[in-house]
Amino acid sequence: MVVRDVLDNGLRLLTESIPHVRSVSLGVWLTRGSRHEGDGWPGIAHFVEHMLFKGTETRTAEDIAQTVDSVGGQMDASTGKENANYAIKVLDEHLPLAVEVLSDVVLHPRFAPDDIEREKGVVGEEIKMVEDMPDDLVHELFLERFWSGHPLGRAILGTADSVNRLNRDVLNEYFSRVYTAGNLIVAAAGNIEHGRLRELIERAFSGVSTNGPGPVEVPPVESGLVYVRKKDLEQSHVCMGVGAYRQNHKERYAALVFNTLLGGSMSSRLFQNVREKRGLAYSVGSGLSAFRDAGLLSIYAGCSNQKVDEVVRVIMDELRAVVAAPIDQSELVRAKDNVKGSLILGLESTWQRAAYLARQEIYFDEPFTLEETLAGIDAVRREDVARVATELLTRTPVSVAVVGDVSGFTVSGGELQVAS
Numbered sequence: 426m427v428v429r430d431v432l433d434n435g436l437r438l439l440t441e442s443i444p445h446v447r448s449v450s451l452g453v454w455l456t457r458g459s460r461h462e463g464d465g466w467p468g469i470a471h472f473v474e475h476m477l478f479k480g481t482e483t484r485t486a487e488d489i490a491q492t493v494d495s496v497g498g499q500m501d502a503s504t505g506k507e508n509a510n511y512a513i514k515v516l517d518e519h520l521p522l523a524v525e526v527l528s529d530v531v532l533h534p535r536f537a538p539d540d541i542e543r544e545k546g547v548v549g550e551e552i553k554m555v556e557d558m559p560d561d562l563v564h565e566l567f568l569e570r571f572w573s574g575h576p577l578g579r580a581i582l583g584t585a586d587s588v589n590r591l592n593r594d595v596l597n598e599y600f601s602r603v604y605t606a607g608n609l610i611v612a613a614a615g616n617i618e619h620g621r622l623r624e625l626i627e628r629a630f631s632g633v634s635t636n637g638p639g640p641v642e643v644p645p646v647e648s649g650l651v652y653v654r655k656k657d658l659e660q661s662h663v664c665m666g667v668g669a670y671r672q673n674h675k676e677r678y679a680a681l682v683f684n685t686l687l688g689g690s691m692s693s694r695l696f697q698n699v700r701e702k703r704g705l706a707y708s709v710g711s712g713l714s715a716f717r718d719a720g721l722l723s724i725y726a727g728c729s730n731q732k733v734d735e736v737v738r739v740i741m742d743e744l745r746a747v748v749a750a751p752i753d754q755s756e757l758v759r760a761k762d763n764v765k766g767s768l769i770l771g772l773e774s775t776w777q778r779a780a781y782l783a784r785q786e787i788y789f790d791e792p793f794t795l796e797e798t799l800a801g802i803d804a805v806r807r808e809d810v811a812r813v814a815t816e817l818l819t820r821t822p823v824s825v826a827v828v829g830d831v832s833g834f835t836v837s838g839g840e841l842q843v844a845s
Contacts, residue, residue, distance in 0.1 A: 674720070
């Protein structure tokens with residue numbers, strides 16, 4: 426059973442009771458991410474996430490780690506384009522401790538100057554690491570140019586320069602402005618009782634500021650691109666893409682099914698025709714990224730430096746084919762069953778259950794059941810997939826970015842047009 430509450434200070438609480446498990450996954454979601462940083466401090470949202478684990482007013486970083494480890498718990502955090510989250514998973518009997526530790530971490534960071542300077546080195550190494558992971562790098566370079574000049578196109582980690590300029594005053598100002606009750610969602614799933622958790626959360630979060638400015642969100646404008654970053658690698662990495670739907674778009678279920686049959690599974694068209702039948706790439710697939718006001722359908726392939734042209738051509742042929750010909754009914758059923766199966770299997774985790782609740786609150790302002798989601802997927806028809814494919818793939822040319830030891834790779838806009 427899912428219960429939604431709004432506390433007096435504006436903090437939202439969502440719980441799902443799963444009595445047959447012994448664990449509880451508890452998360453605090455901040456409804457602000459890297460797109461909300463403003464132009465002055467790229468990477469500050471991610472840096473603050475790191476700093477929250479470096480110590481509070483009453484606990485050192487070691488104290489935090491030892492407390493969680495002493496009960497066999499697990500703790501983690503992440504920062505995205507539109508949110509950040511802090512999570513802890515414990516046995517149900519340790520729920521009060523979990524609330525105590527997690528609230529302390531999220532609400533009372535110390536921001537000690539020595540810790541800040543040390544963490545600048547850690548994040549600096551994280552930024553460098555992207556350069557050594559070309560499959561990640563090509564996506565970052567693609568986004569940076571596809572949504573040129575927009576916060577959604579900016580790297581979550583920031584830059585070495587922007588991180589090095591951070592200081593205690595800047596972090597405190599950002600934290601006090603952003604980490605307010607109206608921007609926080611607490612979601613929990615597992616062997617819990619809602620009323621008991623509410624009492625714990627009310628006490629732990631009673632002192633949270635209720636004031637804070639609303640976000641400034643301007644939709645991005647897509648920029649067509651053909652970009653090559655020459656890098657001495659044994660393999661080239663290709664990212665292709667077009668704009669897609671926002672998170673709460675009415676066509677979101679049809680888009681999920683379309684992505685699955687295009688490149689989101691081992692039986693998909695791209696995997697079968699690029700890898701299995703032609704042997705052009707070891708890794709190939711497609712994915713959907715969706716935000717409040719924009720989305721992206723991206724295709725990735727890792728291939729020989731000498732086969733970039735052929736891989737791009739074959740992918741374009743597959744995109745044209747999925748627009749030109751009707752979707753086979755058996756292919757549709759297989760893709761829908763894949764989407765439903767992946768969703769259900771993922772939600773067997775209490776952490777994924779909590780995250781599912783939080784995402785619904787962030788993008789829809791209300792929880793809805795798994796059955797409602799499955800019904801939405803079941804309702805997708807062949808003509809819905811065909812309509813989505815046509816709308817996404819023919820409104821603008823397909824953009825492409827390549828990272829690798831490529832020479833002479835050129836492609837005109839016309840060659841990347843799915844339909845004339």
